[in-house]
Amino acid sequence: MGENNTAGFNDNKKFDEKSFEDLYRRAYPTLKKYAIYLVKDIEDAQLILNDVFISIWKNGTVLSNEKAYLFRAIKNAATNYHKSPKANLLSIDNEEEAPEIIDLKETxxxxxxxxxxxxxxxxxxxxxxxxxxxxxxxxxxxxxxxxxxxxxxxxxxxxxxxxxxxxxxxxxxxxxxxxxxxx
The missing domain is CATH 1.10.10.10 (Winged helix-like DNA-binding domain superfamily/Winged helix DNA-binding domain)
Known part of the structure; x- marks a missing residue:
């Protein structure tokens, strides 16, 4: 996750679906671990993550420092999660894969x-x-x-x-x- 990237937008500051998808793919694994750490439940962590990304998508949020914004958004959502009743949350199954380091010169x-x-x-x-x-x-x-x-x-x-x-x-x-x- 780059420090000063503007996610979801292209050079003309218009909403860009490809940039948003790239942000989602790059950030999701780490944010999921962080959310699980905060709420202690995999399914609820995934719901929190999805809510944060849906909010970014719907609002067309410009992220000047995506790391700080996303982690703070997850932390705020987790805080709200602890305050609200769990009956409002839906379950979504989505498995995450561990990142893999690939050496292009290897046999x-x-x-x-x-x-x-x-x-x-x-x-x-x-x-x-x-x-x-x-x-x-x-x-x-x-x-x-x-x-x-x-x-x-x-x-x-x-x-x-x-x-x-x-x-x-x-x-x-x-x-x-x-x-x-x-x-």
Missing amino acids: PSQAVQNKDRNRMLYALIDQMPERRRLIFYMYRIDGFSYREIAVLLDISVRTVEDHLVKGFQFLQQKVLENRSEFR
Whole structure:
């Protein structure tokens, strides 16, 4: 998610469906994890996300800093979710796929090995405590800075650093314990 992108609009500031779809595809996985963290329910998190994106679509919202806007919108929607009765929410099934890093120079066998390694790494990351996992994904996968994460999660930069250090130590320990699987 780019910091100063204007989502949903093309160069002429007219609503652009392709830009909006691109924003949705890029932002949805991370925002879903954040929403799940906030509301503790996958289906309700998906509903909150859909409501936020529908609102952006209907209102033609210009996002000058899409990361900050989207995370704040999700946080506000989650706060409203906790205040409102759950009977008003509908259920939508939509599975998310973990992002995959692709090396264009790799052979098919290397691609399979790399995919397996990525799958194992994601499985290890998923073993981390919930908050550490969210911070780790926000930093390593989505490219947020320590400061951005701290602001979005209302925690100190030092707490972000601590979670990341412990997360990297955990991964290093697990990879060393399972060296043969990561070769």
